[in-house]
Amino acid sequence: MEDFVYFFSFQDPNVAMVVAGITLLSISAAMVGTFTFLDKKALLGDAISHAVLPGVCLAFMFAGSKNPYWIVLGAFITGAISTYAIEWISNSTKLKEDTVIAAVLSVFFGIGILLLTQLQQTGDAALSGLDHFLFGNAISIVYEDLMVYGILALLVIICILVFYKEFKLIIFNPSFAESVGLPVKRLKLLFNTLLVMAVVTGIQAIGVVLMAALLITPPAAARFWSNRLHVILMLAVLFAVLSGIAGAFISFAVPHMPTGPWVVMAISFIAFASFFFAGKKGILSKWYNQRNYQQKIHRDHILKSLFQALEKNSKTLEKDEIMEYFPGKEKLTRTYISKLEQENKIELEGEKLKLTPSGLVEAKRVVRLHRLWELYLAQYLNLAPDHVHDMAEKMEHLLTPELEAKLDASLDYPTQDPHHSKIPRDNDL
Amino acid sequence: MTFDVNAFLIILTGTLIAISCGLLGSFLILRNMAMIGDAISHAVLPGIVLAFFFSGQREGIAIIIGAGLLGILATIIIDYLSNKVKLQNDASIGVTFTWLFAIGIILITVFAGQIDLDQDCVLYGEIAYIPLDLIVTENNTILGPRVLWIAVINVILVLLYVGFMYKELKLTSFDRQFAQTIGFSTSFINLSLMGMVSYTTVSSFEAVGAILVLALLVVPPATAYLLTKKLKPMLLLTILIGFLTSLIGYYLAYFIDGSIAGAMASVSGLFLLVAIVYVTLQKRTSRKPIAMPTELKA
Numbered sequence: 074m075e076d077f078v079y080f081f082s083f084q085d086p087n088v089a090m091v092v093a094g095i096t097l098l099s100i101s102a103a104m105v106g107t108f109t110f111l112d113k114k115a116l117l118g119d120a121i122s123h124a125v126l127p128g129v130c131l132a133f134m135f136a137g138s139k140n141p142y143w144i145v146l147g148a149f150i151t152g153a154i155s156t157y158a159i160e161w162i163s164n165s166t167k168l169k170e171d172t173v174i175a176a177v178l179s180v181f182f183g184i185g186i187l188l189l190t191q192l193q194q195t196g197d198a199a200l201s202g203l204d205h206f207l208f209g210n211a212i213s214i215v216y217e218d219l220m221v222y223g224i225l226a227l228l229v230i231i232c233i234l235v236f237y238k239e240f241k242l243i244i245f246n247p248s249f250a251e252s253v254g255l256p257v258k259r260l261k262l263l264f265n266t267l268l269v270m271a272v273v274t275g276i277q278a279i280g281v282v283l284m285a286a287l288l289i290t291p292p293a294a295a296r297f298w299s300n301r302l303h304v305i306l307m308l309a310v311l312f313a314v315l316s317g318i319a320g321a322f323i324s325f326a327v328p329h330m331p332t333g334p335w336v337v338m339a340i341s342f343i344a345f346a347s348f349f350f351a352g353k354k355g356i357l358s359k360w361y362n363q364r365n366y367q368q369k370i371h372r373d374h375i376l377k378s379l380f381q382a383l384e385k386n387s388k389t390l391e392k393d394e395i396m397e398y399f400p401g402k403e404k405l406t407r408t409y410i411s412k413l414e415q416e417n418k419i420e421l422e423g424e425k426l427k428l429t430p431s432g433l434v435e436a437k438r439v440v441r442l443h444r445l446w447e448l449y450l451a452q453y454l455n456l457a458p459d460h461v462h463d464m465a466e467k468m469e470h471l472l473t474p475e476l477e478a479k480l481d482a483s484l485d486y487p488t489q490d491p492h493h494s495k496i497p498r499d500n501d502l
Numbered sequence: 503m504t505f506d507v508n509a510f511l512i513i514l515t516g517t518l519i520a521i522s523c524g525l526l527g528s529f530l531i532l533r534n535m536a537m538i539g540d541a542i543s544h545a546v547l548p549g550i551v552l553a554f555f556f557s558g559q560r561e562g563i564a565i566i567i568g569a570g571l572l573g574i575l576a577t578i579i580i581d582y583l584s585n586k587v588k589l590q591n592d593a594s595i596g597v598t599f600t601w602l603f604a605i606g607i608i609l610i611t612v613f614a615g616q617i618d619l620d621q622d623c624v625l626y627g628e629i630a631y632i633p634l635d636l637i638v639t640e641n642n643t644i645l646g647p648r649v650l651w652i653a654v655i656n657v658i659l660v661l662l663y664v665g666f667m668y669k670e671l672k673l674t675s676f677d678r679q680f681a682q683t684i685g686f687s688t689s690f691i692n693l694s695l696m697g698m699v700s701y702t703t704v705s706s707f708e709a710v711g712a713i714l715v716l717a718l719l720v721v722p723p724a725t726a727y728l729l730t731k732k733l734k735p736m737l738l739l740t741i742l743i744g745f746l747t748s749l750i751g752y753y754l755a756y757f758i759d760g761s762i763a764g765a766m767a768s769v770s771g772l773f774l775l776v777a778i779v780y781v782t783l784q785k786r787t788s789r790k791p792i793a794m795p796t797e798l799k800a
Contacts, residue, residue, distance in 0.1 A: 179717035
């Protein structure tokens with residue numbers, strides 16, 4: 074708790090600096106990531122983040138110390154080469170893009186590891202914190218780092234905002250973008266540059282191994298809350314910043330704890346929560362809607378069976394008879410019978426069921442929709458009368474009152490369906 | 503150069519691992535599932551750490567089971583996210599494996615000091631120490647390096663698997679729908695392949711680390727895929743490239759004094775680059791005379 078207050082009161086200028094840095098880089102990663110996610114190139118980010126490792130090592134060899142300018146430059150160069158290599162190889166050979174991504178990722182990372190271990194053999198790589206580039210250490214951010222990584226992140230953010238419209242267009246409708254005269258190729262080059270830059274800004278705080286998560290997971294989570302680009306973008310940024318700060322706090326509070334994994338844990342938590350609980354697209358609400366729909370179907374079927382009994386001149390139906398209509402669903406049927414009774418749609422007389430006046434209206438409607446749809450299929454689509462029943466079984470639960478009115482009007486208010494059964498109306502018996 | 507037993511043991515182990523990985527990897531890339539290999543190789547980490555922690559030992563069946571379960575779990579989660587949750591496929595892969603890998607790294611850091619595993623081992627393994635870690639029986643007979651035996655068992659099982667399932671794997675890789683029509687259970691074959699990939703990843707983990715397994719899974723088969731059009735030559739070529747990768751990788755690492763696994767990945771990348779350049783050059787020289795008439799016709 075003490076740590077918590079100390080950290081979030083920002084009384085320590087170092088903490089304030091770390092939070093500022095991680096906020097900026099989370100924003101830039103989430104923004105760029107949203108576009109790559111929507112462009113279905115999420116795994117490209119993974120490849121680039123692994124591929125910056127050899128650049129970091131080369132920069133270290135070259136500069137002889139952990140100099141942020143050299144490291145950013147080195148990381149940027151190998152990151153850019155990997156992006157270019159992926160594009161070139163997948164365009165000029167028969168290898169599939171995902172194979173190319175996996176190959177480039179692992180080879181670049183292998184080269185990086187080779188260089189890293191070589192540096193470790195020669196001595197002071199571990200001491201100077203080169204290890205931190207693997208899994209990230211936000212707490213080690215100092216003023217000079219903040220200036221380099223922070224300004225780079227800021228640059229990415231500004232570029233994305235300036236070219237927002239153009240990027241949106243080339244992702245959603247590249248051929249239209251080309252036809253209105255946008256320099257698509259140059260914009261794509263700019264975007265790839267921003268992607269590499271966004272990865273580079275995160276290498277010290279998050280680490281090369283897990284930086285991809287900050288590009289992929291925030292937009293994946295945000296996508297479940299909205300269909301509009303600017304909302305997705307803002308939510309992704311919000312999610313990324315929250316998890317970035319959470320990760321920084323944990324590695325501040327627990328000694329020797331790398332930042333990257335905790336940032337990923339936080340963002341994954343947000344993502345899984347979104348997958349399950351998000352408004353319309355979440356698993357839970359989909360499941361709920363599906364269940365509701367199935368319940369409506371079952372309810373409609375019970376009413377329909379009672380109405381059909383009525384047509385055969387029996388005003389009541391034995392409970393057991395209804396049960397037999399729905400084999401294997403006895404329990405469900407029993408629940409719905411008692412529900413319908415509570416809603417005052419049916420009456421129970423001992424073991425016999427009877428429709429109430431309001432139940433009759435509803436039952437008629439289901440049967441009417443079924444028969445109207447059968448007639449419609451027979452008349453307008455010229456389907457044989459013995460082929461229309463199954464489709465009508467589905468539509469009877471779906472047609473809205475407005476559609477019903479239109480259907481009725483276009484069929485000229487018919488009285489009989491193709492099987493010569495009467496189409497029931499509200500003002501009949 | 504005189505015969506160096508240590509070098510021989512390391513290169514032999516490396517070759518065996520490259521063969522196991524390459525054979526399975528060939529089917530992965532034919533099924534466009536290379537990134538699933540990436541996901542599995544990351545995702546087995548928490549399984550390894552937990553099994554290590556609870557069983558208290560490095561070797562043994564517990565780790566293989568723990569990691570195998572995690573590998574299969576990862577494929578199930580990815581499948582669930584992309585089919586049920588309707589998250590796009592690439593993001594399903596990305597979200598799942600970064601999450602599982604993060605859990606693994608956190609567990610390693612939390613259990614640091616209690617288990618003999620560290621981040622370096624995860625990243626690039628310890629193939630260089632293979633000759634030091636020997637199996638010694640009760641009556642002091644030395645049976646050779648432990649990791650070599652693990653690799654031998656792995657390669658035998660992979661060869662048996664590919665041998666017995668060859669027809670099934672081939673058919674489901676090239677014509678999934680036809681395979682389904684004639685009654686092959688494609689999901690079973692798929693799951694068994696994922697299981698074998700997970701097992702091989704774990705078995706190779708100690709030697710080459712979690713991430714560089716991917717290089718051996720994908721890069722030699724991709725190289726072979728470029729150079730041949732038939733499955734059998736592709737598998738044989740993969741084996742050859744695996745051997746050369748191990749051999750040259752060892753000496754590269756030896757000369758620049760770095761990680762052998764890293765060097766193997768680098769060398770495999772070099773082979774791929776050569777194959778790409780060769781193929782593109784050949785395409786350029788052979789294209790002109792053949793392409794002209796068809797273009798004119800169109």
